Amino acid sequence: MTTLLLTLAGVTALLLATGYWTIRRRYTAAAVAGIGARAGAPLPACDLGGQLMAAVGTPPKTGGGATGSAAGGSGGPVTGGGGPAKTPAPKRKTGGGPTRRSFLRTAWLAVTGISLAGFGGASLGFLWPNLAGGFGSELDVDDESTILDYIRSERSPFPYPAGRMWITTYDPALDPEGVYAEVTDGGTAPLMALYQRCVHLGCRVPFNVGPQRFQCPCHGSNYTFWGEYLLGPAPRGLDRFPLRIQDGRVLVNTAQVVTGPSRGTVLYEEA
Ligand code: FES
Structure with missing residues (x-):
């Protein structure tokens, strides 16, 4: 135009x-x-x-x-x-x-x-990245309660395709060293935002409810419920975005990608 x-x-x-x-x-x-x-x-x-x-x-x-x-x-x-x-x-x-x-x-x-x-x-x-509400900016995903209800009822992380992410749970009691403090507003948020892009070669990683794992269809890398590395050629756990809660709304900053945890870091694995 x-x-x-x-x-x-x-x-x-x-x-x-x-x-x-x-x-x-x-x-x-x-x-x-x-x-x-x-x-x-x-x-x-x-x-x-x-x-x-x-x-x-x-x-x-x-x-x-x-x-x-x-x-x-x-x-x-x-x-x-x-x-x-x-x-x-x-x-x-x-x-x-x-x-x-x-x-x-x-x-x-x-x-x-x-x-x-x-x-x-x-x-x-x-x-240019769409800085008015698109991927590459801070996104207002949904109500915190809505996301938590979905995760509990579906036994699956909350999918948010517009932000290329999964929202999964976070419990600071399981993270005494604050490994994920940077992406959970200093450990105060009960949720984490995982980048859905596989850290091996970039395929979109779906979540498989049966084994309660992220399983990459390309080369078979597996990640836990929190996106931590389990097996396969991936060099680390899934990358993530900083998340914060404001007035009950979940805000995720997709302009900043935080490198995922190294291999061997498994703080939580859903049975
Ligand atoms: S792209 Fe996911 S395992 Fe290779």
Whole structure:
């Protein structure tokens, strides 16, 4: 949409500029023609066109008039024997302003630049993380009570696909060393947010209710209910996001990925 608007603006600007340039050229041509038409008449004392002609020089006369002026030196109006003096056609202005070609080239470059800038801006906007509620920002997932009820009743972590995460339980009594303090608001939250991306090669890891494990379908890595490493080629437990509770709402900051626990760290495993 942005690209379209900028392109339309550029084309409109080009059309307006072209129209202005055309009118200006016609006006200038008409003014020059008017000066040329008056050049054959005697110069009035306060005629602006006449003053301009006087400034640029009296046009050459043809016929006997010129000769008479040179010979007689009377200084009066020149009248030749061959009739009224002929005025040369006004010359087209070539200096002092842009030519049509240079003007159109400049305008075309301006329109092209505006269009490219719009396209680049739209592309960046598309690629940039959506910081207004999408993945890459802090997400308001749901009520704390709703999530806890789901986990207890389904015997499964709470899925939240929009945030690419699972919400699982956390009990600070099982974590006296505060291994997960960074992702549980200093150990005060009863929940943890696990990044659903397998730390082996990045497959999405589903939860299997039967064995109560996360089991990666790609190469068979297994993780506990808390996303801790159990077996397979994965180098560690699942990564996670910082989570906090505010006014009963679960807020997860998906802009920060916290590296999962190392192999051998198993604080909790659902039977
Ligand atoms: S991607 Fe999960 S085990 Fe390889």
